[in-house]
Amino acid sequence: MKSAETRKTTASHPFRIRDVIVAVCVALALSGAGRISPAAVAPKSPAHRPTPGEIDALFSALAQTDNDEDAKAIEDKIMAAFLRSGSPTVDLLMTRAAAALQAGDTDTAKKLIASITEIEPDFAEAWHQRGIMQAAAGDDQGAMFCLEKAVTLNPRQFEAIAELAGKVEEYGDKPGALKLYRKALALDPHFDDLARKVRALEHEVEGESL
Numbered sequence: 001m002k003s004a005e006t007r008k009t010t011a012s013h014p015f016r017i018r019d020v021i022v023a024v025c026v027a028l029a030l031s032g033a034g035r036i037s038p039a040a041v042a043p044k045s046p047a048h049r050p051t052p053g054e055i056d057a058l059f060s061a062l063a064q065t066d067n068d069e070d071a072k073a074i075e076d077k078i079m080a081a082f083l084r085s086g087s088p089t090v091d092l093l094m095t096r097a098a099a100a101l102q103a104g105d106t107d108t109a110k111k112l113i114a115s116i117t118e119i120e121p122d123f124a125e126a127w128h129q130r131g132i133m134q135a136a137a138g139d140d141q142g143a144m145f146c147l148e149k150a151v152t153l154n155p156r157q158f159e160a161i162a163e164l165a166g167k168v169e170e171y172g173d174k175p176g177a178l179k180l181y182r183k184a185l186a187l188d189p190h191f192d193d194l195a196r197k198v199r200a201l202e203h204e205v206e207g208e209s210l
Helices: 003-012 017-031 053-062 068-083 086-100 105-120 124-136 140-153 159-171 172-189 194-210
Strands: none
Touching: 053 068, 068 124, 086 105, 086 124, 105 124, 124 140, 124 159, 140 159, 159 172, 172 194
């Protein structure tokens, strides 16, 4: 390919050359432990990043359905949409991290997720997943930082909001937790048992203030 064409393609491509270099370095480091093949990080076709309109449509459908089974299917679509970064490099690393977690290799998963937050610091879902792993490791401060980052970047990530609410509640800030639980419930009226949680906290927080 001619150099001019290369420059044009690089400028218009959704992932950056730096991303690929970092991904290759991560893959090489992990392959030394027999965990991942360097060839696996070859960039694929650009992943579709959902438009705000597509996300709006999913949330609208979620709010309108009265069927729990339909709601779960819509929730899954929303979570899948949140996982799509628009960068094939980032999406591949997210897939590798999920596979590592499923295999019980949390160290590899943590390294991959950490590399994603460096490559694409504005990708909310990487911070969300990093927060989940830090919470599982007992790092509450780190978990709360990452979950707050995820919610700031994606204010409609109701799972991250509910998880952050749980941590806030654990540390005794029940009014703050209630506010977050309400926000998550407003985004997804069908999410887990949030309605019951909100009612219980309303009784504790607002009942005590009367």
